[in-house]
Amino acid sequence: MKGFIVAGTNSGCGKTTVSIGLMSLLKAKGYQVAPFKTGPDYIDPLFHQKILETPSYNLDTYLLPDNAVSHLFQKHSEGKDIAVVEGVMGMYDGLGVDLKGSTYELSQRLNLPVVLVVSCKGLYQSVGAIVSGFKNYRIHSNVKGVILNHCSSKEYYSFLKGIIEEECGVKCVGYVPSNKDFSLESRHLGLVQAEEVEDLQSKVQQLTDVLETTIDLEALSAISEFEFNKNVHFSVPKIDLSDLxxxxxxxxxxxxxxxxxxxxxxxxxxxxxxxxxxxxxxxxxxxxxxxxxxxxxxxxxxxxxxxxxxxxxxxxxxxxxxxxxxxxxxxxxxxxxxxxxxxxxxxxxxxxxxxxxxxxxxxxxxxxxxxxxxxxxxxxxxxxxxxxxxxxxxxxxxxxxxxxxxxxxxxxxxxxxxxxxxxxxxxxxxxxxxxxxxxxxxxxxxxxxxxxx
The missing domain is CATH 3.40.50.880 (Class I glutamine amidotransferase (GATase) domain)
Structure with a gap:
């Protein structure tokens, strides 16, 4: 099976934009995508659903028992070519020292490769230090790939790619240039809902067209191999709701x-x-x-x-x-x-x-x-x-x-x-x-x- 989780260094680094863009790009290339969202958020899955025309599901390691997380992930990935899981907050942001509910914890539960989104705003070589820190903060962090957001040019990306791959041992799979046309309006509880963004399809198409030239899908596919946990035992209660x-x-x-x-x-x-x-x-x-x-x-x-x-x-x-x-x-x-x-x-x-x-x-x-x-x-x-x-x-x-x-x-x-x-x-x-x-x-x-x- 192929799949990966899109993690971020922090809220606002571009996880949602990158996740939506990758889902749309993979769909355009003929992949059957299984979309997911880490944590309890309702709005991001609605964007996934709008773009892919298929339901998106929440995977929450705080709300759900481990076997339920694994069961639901496998159930909804079955028959699909690749699973794309959007992370939540920063990769290691969770409850307590155990990082409960974090993107990191979900990647560990599912043994999923992590693609880290790093914003390059106001940074140069320091991007390498950030990638190194996230990769090495926990043993077996699963950080296999990096996508650089707000990357000003192809030359800038090539320079950082060389540093990251040589010094951090993490594959760079592409970048996203700064473009206000990709931005989504926010509201006090998060993003405005997908149904309220009148030009959503146009925004996503612009993003997809750009990512087609800046994302290395072959490299992304290569780091996305993982195996399901085959020892998951899970059952739902036998309740007859035919009269409801x-x-x-x-x-x-x-x-x-x-x-x-x-x-x-x-x-x-x-x-x-x-x-x-x-x-x-x-x-x-x-x-x-x-x-x-x-x-x-x-x-x-x-x-x-x-x-x-x-x-x-x-x-x-x-x-x-x-x-x-x-x-x-x-x-x-x-x-x-x-x-x-x-x-x-x-x-x-x-x-x-x-x-x-x-x-x-x-x-x-x-x-x-x-x-x-x-x-x-x-x-x-x-x-x-x-x-x-x-x-x-x-x-x-x-x-x-x-x-x-x-x-x-x-x-x-x-x-x-x-x-x-x-x-x-x-x-x-x-x-x-x-x-x-x-x-x-x-x-x-x-x-x-x-x-x-």
Whole structure:
């Protein structure tokens, strides 16, 4: 099998640009590419999917057990020519001295070759020292190749290539010149979503055309050989979801779902019906439960608020017992209103009698452990908003207990009203199947007479 992980020296060095460019170039050359993203990020996989027209999957060594990481990687790489895994942050950036959740840890778990992206801005021979440092910081670092970003000329690249290959023993497989046309707009939670970049295909095509002349695909292919771990033992729970007809909120405001979560539900027999809180005035008539993922409801708050016919329907159905599971943006949508930084307000569904205040700073960021009804799973939070509480008697209970043991922090979330459960935490169902089974119980067991009519 061929595959590699695109690691960076730091956030902002160009990992996403290089990853997208390489995926597009490989596709153009006839390769069947299996795309992946290290860590919990939702936005980069959507770019991969847009470019390759195939799903991209998250591989997170903190959220997922080792055998789940290996199983999912092998499952989604099967039948493909090459796997391309985009890294996260700097190569060695993770939790604690064990580098938990880092790009490095994932490369070790999967025995994947690493292609290191190094920005050359403001540097000359020092680029060699950086490559040497990353290669030798850990024994068996797997750093096999280097791509130089913001490289001013072919001559400059040739000079650095000679230094790196001779003194560091790492193969240079190409470079990316500086070009503002390749840049992607950012937002407070990361990049703007792929669907919101009107000229994305044009940008990617320009990038692909350049990389066709600056990337040595033969050299890249040569360093990409690896072997799967053939001793992976993994199985999913035997749950019959054939009677679960799940309405899934999916549009520009709600698009943050782990692809494996959706596919697991379908593999167990659930029927998924996608609907848009932005545009649809009714729910899919077949559904008997809802799944509302994360996204950017605050960006589209006015449009969501204007679609009050759907919001009234959702509220009425929840009052009748319709089961709902929601994460982050989904939680925000189910409160009474979203309050912007400038104080403007937009009415939301109003299941929970609390509101959301947008904030300049991150309120919660990173991994945590989550306890819910006797199950424990790992989760991830990342939000620039907070709940406004204590303004009236709460009509909900807080069912989640979250903690960060390394920082000795703990808090409660997971608002529950009737059969509606929503929290800021993002959850990967493969992290802990006991938690997944609790969500299934919520969807299936609380009320069986809620078919949309």
């Amino acid at each position: 007809h799940l309405g899934v909120a999916y549009d520009k405001a709600f698009r943050f779902y782990y692809q494996d979560n959706l596919e697991l539900l379908k593999e167990l027999g659930a029927k998924l019906y996608f609907f848009s809180p932005l545009y649809d005035e009714s729910l899919p008539f077949e559904c008997n439960a809802l799944y509302i993922g994360g996204g950017y409801p605050e960006v589209f708050a006015q449009q969501l608020s204007d679609n009050n016919k759907l919001m009234r329907l959702i509220k009425d159905k929840v009052e009748e017992g319709l089961p709902v599971y929601a994460e982050c943006g989904g939680l925000m949508y189910l409160t009474e209103k979203i309050i912007a930084l400038d104080g403007s307000e937009n009415e939301m569904v109003g299941i929970f009698n609390t509101s959301v205040q947008m904030t300049k700073r991150l309120q919660r960021f990173g991994y945590a452990d989550l306890k819910y009804e006797g199950s424990t799973t790992r989760c991830h939070e990342f939000h620039h908003s907070d709940l406004i509480e204590n303004i009236k008697e709460a009509n909900y209970l807080k069912e989640y207990e979250l903690n960060k043991s390394e920082k000795q922090q703990s808090w409660n979330c997971g608002l529950q009203y009737k059969n509606c459960l929503a929290g800021y935490a993002h959850n990967h169902f493969y992290s802990d199947f006991q938690f997944f089974e609790k969500i299934v119980e919520l969807w299936k067991g609380k009320n069986e007479s809620t078919l949309i009519k």
